[in-house]
Every structure is written in structure tokens, then in C-alpha cells.
Amino acid sequence: MKRVLIDTCVWIDFFKFQIxxxxxxxxxxxxxxxxxxxxxxxAELLQGIKTETESKRVEKLLHSIHYLTMEERDWINAGQLSxxxxxxxxxxxxxxxxxxxxxxxxxxxxxxxxxxxxxLPVSLYRFP
Numbered sequence: 581m582k583r584v585l586i587d588t589c590v591w592i593d594f595f596k597f598q599i600x601x602x603x604x605x606x607x608x609x610x611x612x613x614x615x616x617x618x619x620x621x622x623a624e625l626l627q628g629i630k631t632e633t634e635s636k637r638v639e640k641l642l643h644s645i646h647y648l649t650m651e652e653r654d655w656i657n658a659g660q661l662s663x664x665x666x667x668x669x670x671x672x673x674x675x676x677x678x679x680x681x682x683x684x685x686x687x688x689x690x691x692x693x694x695x696x697x698x699x700l701p702v703s704l705y706r707f708p
Contacts, residue, residue, distance in 0.1 A: 582688055583615070583616040583646055583688045584609050584614050584615060584688060584689055584690070584705045585617070585618065585621075585648060585682070585683045585686070585691070586606060586615055586616065586617065586621070586691045587679065587690055587693075587694055588621050588625060589692060589693050589694050590693060591617075591625055592625070592628070593693070594606040595638065601708045602693070602707060605691065609691070610641075610644075613646075614646075616646040616647070616648050617646070618647065618649075618650060618679065619647075620650075620679055621679060622642055624675065625642070626638065626639075648682055648688070650678070653685075654678065654682055655678075657681045657684075658674065658677045658678045661677055661680070661700075662674060665677075670699050672700070676694065676696045676697065680697065680700040680701070680702045683702050683703075684701065689705040690703070690705060691704075692704065
């Protein structure tokens, strides 16, 4: 089975609730050693931390899952994709576009509940 890049919105839900279809899916991906993260998602998560307890919990988890690297070419591809989408009238956050580009290069699917990804050329991981 391939790794799955877990989007920020899913991590936030996981850290709040953990139990339920989404939380159970994340837990299973972690247990199966298939969960992945990248720098953009890591930064988004860390910026929202409110307590030292949250910080330790998040950092411990982030260091225990697969890290997908970013390359210089990813920035170029993200800019080009963003421009192509804008010419079609679709404006998306650059962070989501970068996440999609990184997922494409690493040939992984994305677990997300963010509707922006429906506009991006990525494989979405389906959960119950």
C-alpha cells in the first residue's frame, strides 16, 4: 500500500477528536506506517498550537511519521499550476497547491476534507 499525505485540516480534526471515521482512518494509517507529512503541513499545524502539552504531542507525532521532502522544482510547478487555475477562474491557497505538487511528485494520495483539492490533479484517499 502507498503512503498517504495527511492534510492539515485532517490533523486538526484528529488532534481534537481522534475517534470517528476520520480519526480512526488517521490512527490506522499511523499504525500501518503509511502516514506522511510535508513541511507546509507541519508549519500550518505548529502555528496553531496553544499549549506546551499540545506542542509536545504534535512534535512527537510529527517526528514519527514519514516526511515528504520539497524541492526547488516544486515551487515552480506550484506557481505554474496556480497560474493555470487562475486563468480558469479558480483561485486556491498556495499552500494547498504546494501540498498537491508534493503529493504528485511522491506519488501519494492526500487525505483531506478540504474541497480545494477537488480542483487539483491529485489522488484523494477515500475514507469511510
